[in-house]
Amino acid sequence: MTIQWFPGHMTKAKRTISEHLKLVDMVIELRDGRIPMSSANPLLQELIANKPRLIVFTKRDMADESVTKQWIAYFEKDGQTVIFIDSQKDNVKKILLENCLKVMDAKIQRDLRRGIHPRAIRAMIVGIPNVGKSTLINRLAKRKVVDVANRPGVTQSIKWLTVDKRLDVMDTPGILWPRFDDVKIGNRLALTSAIKEQILPIEQVVAFGLEYLLNHYPKILNERYGVSATEFDFDATIEMIGRKFGFIMAENEVDKRRTMAAFMADLRQDNLKSISWERPDEYL
Incomplete structure (x- = not known):
């Protein structure tokens, strides 16, 4: 894409x-x-x-x-x-x-x-x-x-x-290139606030970030959000995070948009410490 x-x-x-x-x-x-x-x-x-x-x-x-x-x-x-x-x-x-x-x-x-x-x-x-x-x-x-x-x-x-x-x-002013041929690059740029998160679908960026944390920083994911899993399930993860932080709407449903926004805010405020979003073995 x-x-x-x-x-x-x-x-x-x-x-x-x-x-x-x-x-x-x-x-x-x-x-x-x-x-x-x-x-x-x-x-x-x-x-x-x-x-x-x-x-x-x-x-x-x-x-x-x-x-x-x-x-x-x-x-x-x-x-x-x-x-x-x-x-x-x-x-x-x-x-x-x-x-x-x-x-x-x-x-x-x-x-x-x-x-x-x-x-x-x-x-x-x-x-x-x-x-x-x-x-x-x-x-x-x-x-x-x-x-x-x-x-x-x-x-x-x-x-x-x-x-x-x-x-x-x-x-000089910061400058980006006209298009991203690799969606992973776009996601990483959004997770590190190099581009405005509105440029990409927030579900895509948040899903990429949460799955990466599960694979590489499960302890951070568990300590901050109470998420403990062996396989990534986006909806289940958002459900756990939303309930932990009390983002509940009518009929006991989790406010998905608010939960995703809270995750992105955590990244902007550096509440999740010491995370590298890509690794050398991806380029070997």
């Missing part, structure tokens, strides 16, 4: 990024550490082309650390240097500066041999909506520069920030 969509502000964001790429030396691509592959935007790969790139995985604190270690091994085996960060706690300024200097080292050394004193590296930060760009920018600035919310589409304009005398970064 192909999901087609592309709001007007996405078209504008794509054009903005394309126009500003010529102003930067490299690109810092942010991906969500909970969905490392599903948050890789093929449209960005096309726009970035041959620009030097540093890939940074955000929200490490919200992911399953054991799965994150599997992802690190997966990317390193593929010859890629990857960085997983907790933007709230890590020294992100030091981490980004050191790694940007590594990425641009060949150019810096070439300029030095020519007697040219290197200027500050100019890096563009790109990524899908709600990947954590605003949080990262605010930490780098050590103050609130941009609004932060657990919903897509918060950053809507270009902003420059001097991180260090050796690094300037440009923040």
Whole structure:
């Protein structure tokens, strides 16, 4: 199933990024550490082309650390240097500066041999909506520069920030691609608030999320919702969750819509801790 969509502000964001790429030396691509592959935007790969790139995985604190270690091994085996960060706690300024200097080292050394004193590296930060760009920018600035919310589409304009005398970064709006050919990618993006949940049928997204939890995090599913099962049954699971939280309508029926909305709210509010929504063995 192909999901087609592309709001007007996405078209504008794509054009903005394309126009500003010529102003930067490299690109810092942010991906969500909970969905490392599903948050890789093929449209960005096309726009970035041959620009030097540093890939940074955000929200490490919200992911399953054991799965994150599997992802690190997966990317390193593929010859890629990857960085997983907790933007709230890590020294992100030091981490980004050191790694940007590594990425641009060949150019810096070439300029030095020519007697040219290197200027500050100019890096563009790109990524899908709600990947954590605003949080990262605010930490780098050590103050609130941009609004932060657990919903897509918060950053809507270009902003420059001097991180260090050796690094300037440009923040850009989050951008998605026009359509999702893999329904699993759409579901993961909805579960992590990269896209508005209204874009996909909520039953589809919730069913995908609950079945994934049953298969990989049954303890979380049981502790939060009282669900204990060996095989997934969507209606039975919604019934158990609805009754646990008292979402009962007339004639003792569970309010299905309210129950599904509560599950999605739990995800937005990070009430279900340390979940990685995809794993390396799915890509082997």
